[in-house]
Amino acid sequence: MNIKAEDLVYGRWPDILTAAGMDARFFNQRNGPCPFCGGTDRFRWSKKNGGLWVCNQCTGGSYANGFRMLMEHMGYHSFREAADHVRSYFGAGEHIQAIAREARVAKGNDLSPEQEQRNLRRIERFWDEAREITSGDPVHRYLRNRVPGLDVQPQMLRFHPALEYWAPPEKEGGKPVSLGKFPAMLALAKDAKGDVVQLHKTFLTMDGQKADVPIAKKTDYGLGINSFAIRMMEPVGDTLGVCEGIETGLAATMLRRVPVWPCLNGPAMAQFELPFELKAQIRRLVIFADHDERKRAGVVDGVQKYRRPGSFYAEQLAQRIRKEGVRVLVIKAASEGQDMANQWAAQYEREHSH
Ligand SMILES: [Zn+2]
Numbered sequence: 001m002n003i004k005a006e007d008l009v010y011g012r013w014p015d016i017l018t019a020a021g022m023d024a025r026f027f028n029q030r031n032g033p034c035p036f037c038g039g040t041d042r043f044r045w046s047k048k049n050g051g052l053w054v055c056n057q058c059t060g061g062s063y064a065n066g067f068r069m070l071m072e073h074m075g076y077h078s079f080r081e082a083a084d085h086v087r088s089y090f091g092a093g094e095h096i097q098a099i100a101r102e103a104r105v106a107k108g109n110d111l112s113p114e115q116e117q118r119n120l121r122r123i124e125r126f127w128d129e130a131r132e133i134t135s136g137d138p139v140h141r142y143l144r145n146r147v148p149g150l151d152v153q154p155q156m157l158r159f160h161p162a163l164e165y166w167a168p169p170e171k172e173g174g175k176p177v178s179l180g181k182f183p184a185m186l187a188l189a190k191d192a193k194g195d196v197v198q199l200h201k202t203f204l205t206m207d208g209q210k211a212d213v214p215i216a217k218k219t220d221y222g223l224g225i226n227s228f229a230i231r232m233m234e235p236v237g238d239t240l241g242v243c244e245g246i247e248t249g250l251a252a253t254m255l256r257r258v259p260v261w262p263c264l265n266g267p268a269m270a271q272f273e274l275p276f277e278l279k280a281q282i283r284r285l286v287i288f289a290d291h292d293e294r295k296r297a298g299v300v301d302g303v304q305k306y307r308r309p310g311s312f313y314a315e316q317l318a319q320r321i322r323k324e325g326v327r328v329l330v331i332k333a334a335s336e337g338q339d340m341a342n343q344w345a346a347q348y349e350r351e352h353s354h
Pocket residue numbers: 034035036037038043055056057058059
């Protein structure tokens with residue numbers, strides 16, 4: 001009988017990951033430093049879905065699963081390597097059937113269809129409370145600040161006049177704390193089928209700066225789908241761009257004059273899929289990669305490995321999409337720590353400084 005790695009891992013990730021050399025303190029379910037990018041409170045482990053992690057930077061505030069964390073830690077380039085790792089952790093033999101059975105029972109308490117419906121209704125409620133962006137509102141100002149000279153009207157972005165900011169409780173089981181209401185930019189993300197699966201929020205000030213809150217950019221409770229994009233612009237030709245951030249996407253459009261769909265974070269961009277109805281039309285995908293600093297990527301055979309997350313996720317996507325017969329171009333910002341928004345702002349300033 002063939003048991004998949006996914007059938008074994010529910011609730012077992014802290015064991016698997018500490019055995020792989022991760023510190024047990026990362027699994028205490030409180031906000032703390034991220035094992036991959038540091039900081040002070042941007043990372044958190046959750047027991048949800050049998051074990052998920054979220055980092056404001058690495059996962060852009062979205063939940064990612066244990067396989068992704070194992071890949072980050074070990075420097076694996078494919079899910080298969082992580083799956084092999086998990087299988088060898090559990091070993092072969094009779095007991096593996098029992099572990100799979102245990103996992104199935106535990107999984108019975110997972111995100112139910114009712115919870116999914118609740119999350120979807122919540123997303124729709126926020127979206128309905130928001131309105132189209134108009135000249136001079138905080139979202140319009142914010143986007144103009146970040147992307148000078150912006151002359152496109154992005155779709156799937158709205159202005160929410162007063163969105164409540166909830167800070168997470170100190171401890172698992174505590175109550176979230178409201179820090180007040182703020183103007184906000186909402187972005188609605190859809191999966192390849194066109195279903196709404198995620199809502200992204202950027203908390204702002206009235207004059208279009210990021211609000212002074214712990215995490216100004218947040219992803220709402222989604223529907224557990226890891227592949228999605230903000231369809232900001234209708235593709236007209238045979239070329240579509242993808243990237244991580246919303247501002248990056250708008251800047252990339254200004255630089256290259258192609259429609260760009262942000263995927264909100266690296267892992268989601270790595271899993272981007274072309275919608276079925278565009279498969280015949282889109283023959284070229286331009287991936288706008290952030291030029292991240294080198295990050296530690298696990299120890300392999302006693303050697304510390306490093307990689308740049310932006311390039312890593314771009315390359316994962318490029319390899320998969322090329323297999324579908326689509327031409328792929330990866331464009332990376334010129335210097336380390338930069339993205340297309342920085343690059344466009346610098347170019348705009350050069351062109352308009354005299
Ligand atoms: Zn991180």
